[in-house]
Amino acid sequence: xxxxDHSHLFSNQYVTHNPKLxxxxxxxxxxxxxxxxxxxxxxxxxxxxIFGYLxxxxxxxxxxxxxxxxxxxxxKDFVPLYQDFENFYTRNLYMRxxxxxxxxxxxxxxxxxxxxxxxxxxxxxxxxxxxxxxxDVINMGSYNYLGxxxxxxxCADAAIEATQKYGAGVGxxxxxxxxxxxxxxLEQLVARFLGVESSMAFGMGFAxxxxxxxxxxxxxxxxxxxxxNHASLVLGARLSGSTIRVFKHNNxxxxxxxxxxxxIHGQPRTHRPxxxxxxxxxxxxxxxGSIVRLPEVIALKKRYKAYLYLDEAHSIGALGPNGRxxxxxxxxxxxxxxxxxxxFTKSFGAAGGYIGGKxxxxxxxxxxxxxxxxxxxxxxxxAQQIITSMKIIMGEDGTTLGADRVRQLSENTTYFRRKLxxxxxxxxxxxxxxxxxxxxYMPAKIGAFGREMLKRNIGTVVVGFPATPIIESRARFxxxxxxxxxxxxxxxxxxxxxxxxxxxxxxxxxxxxxxxTESEKRSAGx
Amino acid sequence: xxxxxxxxxxxxxxxxAPAYHLIxxxxxxxxxxxxxFSKTYKLHETYKLTEKEKEDLIEEWQPEPLVPLASKxxxxxxxxxxxxxxxxxxxxxxxxxxxxxxxNFLGLLDNERVKxxxxxxxxxxxxxxCGPRGFYGTFDVHLELESRLAKxxxxxxxxxxxxxxxxxxxxxxxxxxxxxxxxxxxxxCFSIQKGLQASRSFIKYFKHNDMEDLERLLKxxxxxxxxxxxxxxxxxxxxxxxxxxMNTADICPLPELVKLKYKYKVRIFLEESLSFGVLxxxxxxxxxxxxxxxxxxxxxxxxxxxxxxxxxGFCCGRSFVIDHQRLSGQGYCFSASLxxxxxxxxxxxxxxxxxxxxxxxxxxxxxxxxxxxxQGISGLKLVGEPFAPARHLQLERSTGxxxxxxxxxxxxxxxxxxxxxxxxxxxx
Numbered sequence: 001x002x003x004x005d006h007s008h009l010f011s012n013q014y015v016t017h018n019p020k021l022x023x024x025x026x027x028x029x030x031x032x033x034x035x036x037x038x039x040x041x042x043x044x045x046x047x048x049x050i051f052g053y054l055x056x057x058x059x060x061x062x063x064x065x066x067x068x069x070x071x072x073x074x075x076k077d078f079v080p081l082y083q084d085f086e087n088f089y090t091r092n093l094y095m096r097x098x099x100x101x102x103x104x105x106x107x108x109x110x111x112x113x114x115x116x117x118x119x120x121x122x123x124x125x126x127x128x129x130x131x132x133x134x135x136d137v138i139n140m141g142s143y144n145y146l147g148x149x150x151x152x153x154x155c156a157d158a159a160i161e162a163t164q165k166y167g168a169g170v171g172x173x174x175x176x177x178x179x180x181x182x183x184x185x186l187e188q189l190v191a192r193f194l195g196v197e198s199s200m201a202f203g204m205g206f207a208x209x210x211x212x213x214x215x216x217x218x219x220x221x222x223x224x225x226x227x228x229n230h231a232s233l234v235l236g237a238r239l240s241g242s243t244i245r246v247f248k249h250n251n252x253x254x255x256x257x258x259x260x261x262x263x264i265h266g267q268p269r270t271h272r273p274x275x276x277x278x279x280x281x282x283x284x285x286x287x288x289g290s291i292v293r294l295p296e297v298i299a300l301k302k303r304y305k306a307y308l309y310l311d312e313a314h315s316i317g318a319l320g321p322n323g324r325x326x327x328x329x330x331x332x333x334x335x336x337x338x339x340x341x342x343x344f345t346k347s348f349g350a351a352g353g354y355i356g357g358k359x360x361x362x363x364x365x366x367x368x369x370x371x372x373x374x375x376x377x378x379x380x381x382x383a384q385q386i387i388t389s390m391k392i393i394m395g396e397d398g399t400t401l402g403a404d405r406v407r408q409l410s411e412n413t414t415y416f417r418r419k420l421x422x423x424x425x426x427x428x429x430x431x432x433x434x435x436x437x438x439x440x441y442m443p444a445k446i447g448a449f450g451r452e453m454l455k456r457n458i459g460t461v462v463v464g465f466p467a468t469p470i471i472e473s474r475a476r477f478x479x480x481x482x483x484x485x486x487x488x489x490x491x492x493x494x495x496x497x498x499x500x501x502x503x504x505x506x507x508x509x510x511x512x513x514x515x516x517t518e519s520e521k522r523s524a525g526x
Numbered sequence: 527x528x529x530x531x532x533x534x535x536x537x538x539x540x541x542x543a544p545a546y547h548l549i550x551x552x553x554x555x556x557x558x559x560x561x562x563f564s565k566t567y568k569l570h571e572t573y574k575l576t577e578k579e580k581e582d583l584i585e586e587w588q589p590e591p592l593v594p595l596a597s598k599x600x601x602x603x604x605x606x607x608x609x610x611x612x613x614x615x616x617x618x619x620x621x622x623x624x625x626x627x628x629x630n631f632l633g634l635l636d637n638e639r640v641k642x643x644x645x646x647x648x649x650x651x652x653x654x655x656c657g658p659r660g661f662y663g664t665f666d667v668h669l670e671l672e673s674r675l676a677k678x679x680x681x682x683x684x685x686x687x688x689x690x691x692x693x694x695x696x697x698x699x700x701x702x703x704x705x706x707x708x709x710x711x712x713x714x715c716f717s718i719q720k721g722l723q724a725s726r727s728f729i730k731y732f733k734h735n736d737m738e739d740l741e742r743l744l745k746x747x748x749x750x751x752x753x754x755x756x757x758x759x760x761x762x763x764x765x766x767x768x769x770x771x772m773n774t775a776d777i778c779p780l781p782e783l784v785k786l787k788y789k790y791k792v793r794i795f796l797e798e799s800l801s802f803g804v805l806x807x808x809x810x811x812x813x814x815x816x817x818x819x820x821x822x823x824x825x826x827x828x829x830x831x832x833x834x835x836x837x838x839g840f841c842c843g844r845s846f847v848i849d850h851q852r853l854s855g856q857g858y859c860f861s862a863s864l865x866x867x868x869x870x871x872x873x874x875x876x877x878x879x880x881x882x883x884x885x886x887x888x889x890x891x892x893x894x895x896x897x898x899x900x901q902g903i904s905g906l907k908l909v910g911e912p913f914a915p916a917r918h919l920q921l922e923r924s925t926g927x928x929x930x931x932x933x934x935x936x937x938x939x940x941x942x943x944x945x946x947x948x949x950x951x952x953x954x
Contacts (some may be wrong), residue, residue: 069846072821078791079762081701082850090853101660102852104669108652109662116666126926142656142663143862151652159653160645166611167636168644168871169835171628175611178628179605182739204689206861210720211691228686229862239723249591263587275590304584307592345862347656351688364593365607374716375691381644382865385653461661472707 018252022297027431028250028290033441033471039442041471045093048443051090056084061300067125067139089465097447098124100462106133109149111143111482115459136455138487140477141461145318145434147482149348154397154413155349155388162384170377175367178377186383190354193324193390195334198363199356201386202371203378204344208353210370213309214240215364216339217278222262224255224306225280233280233311242278243268249288252296255279259304277306281340282328283315287468287476289429289437290520291319294326298336307338317347318434322395323406329432347393351387352378370489380505409434412488416479419492430481436454438495439472447475456494535678543921606934612637631804631876631915632885634835647870655863659852663863671869674876675840679810680820684842685851688864690829691717692857693839694797697827698766699725700854706762709743709792711735715772718797724856734774737782740765744790763792763951769801775910775917777801780816782822793824801918803833809879809886833879838864838874906938932935 033041058064068091078519099120107114114132118127146153161180172178183201202208213236217223221242225233227249237244245262248254248476259277266273279301294309303309312325321329325342327334334340340356344406355365362489366372393402413434420427426439440446448460464473477491546895564619565884575583589652609617613636616625634640639649657663668686675684687693696720702708706727713734722729730747732740765787767778780796787794797810806814811828813820820826830838841848851858877883897912900919910917921931 062579069844069849072844073846074788075793078793079759081762081793081847083760087745094853102664103662104664104666105662106666107650110652113662141661144656146652149652149654151649156648156652159648163644163648163867167613167641167835168868169635169831169837170632171612171635171831171835175605176627177606177608177616177618179607179933180612181607181609184607204692204857204861205691205794206857235724235856239720259582261747264575264583274590280559290621297799305587305589343862345656349652349656349860351654361593368714370720373540375689376829376837379837379865379868381648382653389935413739417783475922477851524749526832 006211014526018296018299021299025290026293026366028429029072030288030290030428031426031439035441037441038471041443044443045470048093048501051089055092056088065124092399093122093443097443097450097464100126100447100450104129108151109139109144110147110489111139111144111480111484113139113142113459114134116456136453137457137459138483138491139459139480139490141459142480143314143346143478144349144482145314145347145388145394145409145478146323146402148347148351148392149386149479149482150349150387154392155385157383158388159385159469163381166380167379168379170379171376174372176375180380180383182378182380182387183377186355186378186387188340189387191356191388194340194356196340196356196358197326197328198359198361199354200362200365200369200372201344201352201353201354201378201383203376205345205353207356207371207375208341208343209233209241209311210236211282211356211367212341212365213237213278215368215370216240216309217242217276219271220274221276222261223280224258224279226250226282226285226292228230228285229282230313231279232313233282237280249285250290250293252300255297256300263304271404273434278309278383278518279306280309280311281494283310283319284430284435286314286435287437287463287474288474289427289433289435291326291329291430291433293317293331294332297497298332302336308336309339309341310337312340312342312344313353314435316342317393317406318409319432321406323347336425339500344382344386347385348389348391350382352382352386390479405481411480412479412481412483415485416477416488416492419488420495423492423496425495428474436477436479437474438477439474441471441473443473446475449475451496458491458494545611551763553767586952593829609788629800629832629916630835631833631889632879634833634834634875637878640835640871642870643874647867649867653865653867655865657863657865658861659858663865663927665869666865667866667869667873671873671876672840674873676842678876678880679796679826679842681826681842683842683848684840684849685855686864686869687839687841687857687862688837689857690799690831690837690839691720692861693829693841694718694795695721695724696724696855696857697825697841697851698764698795698853699856701825702727702762702764705760706764707747709740709763709765711771711778712772713771714766715797715799718766718768722853734771735778737786739781741786742749744786744792746789763790764795765792766795768799769796769805770796770911771915771924772800773914773918775914777805777812777911777914779813780812780818781790784818787822794822795825796823798826798828798885799832799839800914802828803879804886804889805913806886806916808883809833830872834872834875835945836871836875837868878953 004232026449055064059066104116105113106116111449115137117130117132117134119129125211142149151158166180170178177446187199190201217240219241223237223242223244224246227246242323245258247258262274262277265271279297281297284291297308309469313397316325317323319326322328327337337362338357341353343353391397395402413432417427417431417436420438428439429435440449441460446462446464450460454458461476463476468474538774560933576930579730601812606618611626612628614625616623651665655663655665672686676682687696695717703724707730708722709730709732710722710729711734765783767783770777783794801812805812808814815821822842825841825843827839827841830836841851853859893899893915894912897908900908905921905922907922908917908919921934
């Protein structure tokens with residue numbers, strides 16, 4: 001696991017940006033970790049590590065019962081499959097708080113869900129299902145931004161029809177006979193939705209990135225990728241064989257410096273000019289809640305003739321007055337972004353990914369993308385769900401349901417963020433992003449927060465190392481248009497009493513107060 | 527008094543030293559002082575560019591176009607469009623044909639029971655899961671499918687992926703890292719190749735189904751290991767093979783592989799996309815076909831898009847091996863989980879497979895029938911095992927260039943097309 005260095009974030013707010021490119025104020029805050037908290041967090045991890053070594057020692061000498069799965073007797077003299085140290089973290093730290101993840105649910109993942117109750121007789125090594133169901137847990141963890149995760153209504157009816165007509169599977173790849181007429185319809189609709197010439201849909205969002213970036217760049221090309229890009233983008237960049245350079249998160253100075261250096265000095269050692277430069281950014285970063293500074297990125301891209309790959313996995317449908325994503329949010333022209341990629345999992349309640357752009361690009365991808373040639377196409381009911389939900393968002397079904405939901409999401413986001421801010425919690429990210437990370441820092445709080453919220457019938461997501469830097473563990477709330485004001489109040493109410501025993505009261509730094517007044521001004525003006 | 531005596535001693539020593547010694551030391555001290563104060567010499571100084579030169583370079587640089595201009599590809603620019611369900615009779619581009627091109631081996635794609643179960647699941651859970659497995663994306667249907675698959679294959683545990691392509695491509699890099707060695711058959715399919723590329727290990731190809739070639743490579747590796755035993759103790763070695771090869775439709779010699787495994791201490795990863803639900807008396811794949819103990823294979827991976835007629839993939843094996851993927855399989859941790867209706871369809875397909883094991887025998891008989899029927903066509907040869915349901919008809923002699931081969935194959939397909947739809951590919 002790689003530890004990312006977040007020290008630059010502390011100075012991000014002091015980096016000068018070009019405000020003329022933005023049509024409305026861009027308010028983002030990433031507060032510094034207070035020194036006391038950082039020290040206590042490291043101490044906490046240190047104590048856990050010592051205990052980990054002690055327990056490993058006891059397990060090795062059979063003083064403690066060992067629950068860890070073992071290698072077969074016949075294969076004992078093979079080279080060990082895992083190094084002991086690789087699994088140290090899993091065995092000793094992750095195992096203690098494992099019940100906060102992989103919680104099985106048995107209903108629609110909507111605003112409220114039903115969880116399968118499970119208990120562990122041996123401290124999380126094994127789980128047993130009691131057979132009971134915890135009903136009506138408020139869901140703050142699923143990516144259900146526009147509330148399309150539902151089992152009744154127009155979308156579900158259309159999906160039922162599609163299943164009856166086409167069946168569940170497809171059985172072939174896109175370039176063979178997996179190209180159903182429903183896929184053609186879907187692709188034309190997606191192109192209209194995004195405002196681009198043409199688009200293509202794939203069966204899995206992760207595979208969209210990892211299979212298409214290699215088709216676009218190769219040896220002799222340069223990929224400039226943001227520090228906090230998703231694993232699929234990193235894998236795609238690696239598989240392409242291009243040179244990868246990383247710029248600091250959302251930091252335009254760092255990106256510009258890399259661009260200038262790349263063009264001036266060319267490829268390393270040979271100094272030949274680069275064939276292509278591709279900038280890879282995401283719309284909303286799911287762990288930070290920050291939004292990419294798209295106007296500045298586009299200005300840089302035009303000045304230095306690079307290409308832009310925008311991954312809108314979380315922002316499509318969730319940002320913008322019409323729900324068309326981060327391009328809509330900033331009021332820019334979709335033709336400025338060369339490759340617009342996104343997923344259907346989050347705002348459309350389905351599965352899969354898409355890429356949109358110029359016609360030449362999509363035609364090229366149809367024949368050279370690994371995913372189109374070797375991987376199965378999207379299942380029909382899933383494609384139908386996307387078509388129906390997209391039509392609702394665009395308003396083409398004749399109702400205002402889509403516009404209502406987009407507006408509701410934006411109101412919920414503002415309300416929830418302001419509430420948490422007023423209560424004095426450290427929230428990361430942009431004021432308009434529906435992903436709200438709340439800092440917890442200490443390892444023990446991760447487990448305690450998750451469990452205490454579940455006792456009060458609220459399902460939250462807590463994230464720790466290695467998805468985040470080691471001292472910046474957080475709880476993440478995903479706002480949905482399906483949440484009502486009462487639900488948000490119910491969620492924010494217990495955070496204080498749950499946190500108070502866990503945290504000493506921290507002084508609010510001056511910067512946070514100025515951000516609060518900014519957001520108050522904006523929401524008063526709305 | 528003591529100190530002044532020491533000082534007097536030092537001065538006397540200095541006065542007694544020979545002259546050349548003093549001169550040498552003086553020169554050395556002067557040299558050091560000069561070096562300390564001289565300007566440091568950097569290599570970059572020699573070609574530091576002026577601001578104007580930098581701006582000129584930036585102005586002049588022209589990137590290549592994002593995608594190369596569309597050449598006259600022998601592939602048609604548009605895909606064939608299928609209207610209606612891709613079942614046995616399929617409507618392509620308006621024409622109705624018999625379907626010989628989809629991987630619908632057990633005919634479960636339009637089975638009514640499977641559709642019923644998928645619909646029931648849709649009415650309960652909706653379509654999407656809105657999250658990865660770790661964050662409220664685990665449904666009880668997924669857990670049920672995993673335990674049913676493990677029971678069916680008689681292994682301890684199974685893990686599901688939401689996309690068939692991503693299954694083996696995420697499984698291999700989860701275990702094999704930089705510095706490990708993988709022995710792979712030359713005819714391995716594309717998803718295995720992507721998995722190998724992502725793993726950054728040393729890849730050694732052996733000739734297709736040639737056990738002597740593999741043994742030769744293993745022996746060479748053994749000699750290397752003896753030279754460097756410390757490194758050998760931490761280098762993991764794997765063999766990756768497919769049950770039924772997608773590219774050549776023949777079967778891997780599994781018993782010999784198991785013997786090699788124990789002799790040279792390498793682990794076996796078996797990819798059973800085409801053989802799961804096809805080979806073996808009860809459809810358990812190539813291990814049942816040969817009667818090999820399933821615990822001898824470290825990892826079996828298959829996709830559910832062929833025989834089970836759903837979407838997704840799974841890996842099964844012992845808990846010791848499979849559990850690791852829950853935290854380090856990239857396609858599992860960082861991707862949304864399988865839509866529950868597709869998982870329910872897969873469970874029902876498994877039910878049908880368990881209730882009626884005769885369908886596997888029927889499939890084999892029909893494959894053998896086609897094999898006999900397609901023999902003896904002049905100019906074309908049928909490659910593969912008689913019981914393999916997915917086959918390649920190859921040109922016996924190449925016409926000399928790839929383009930003309932493609933033209934010839936395409937004209938054959940067009941001839942046949944009014945009644946039957948087959949798929950053509952060019953083998954390199």
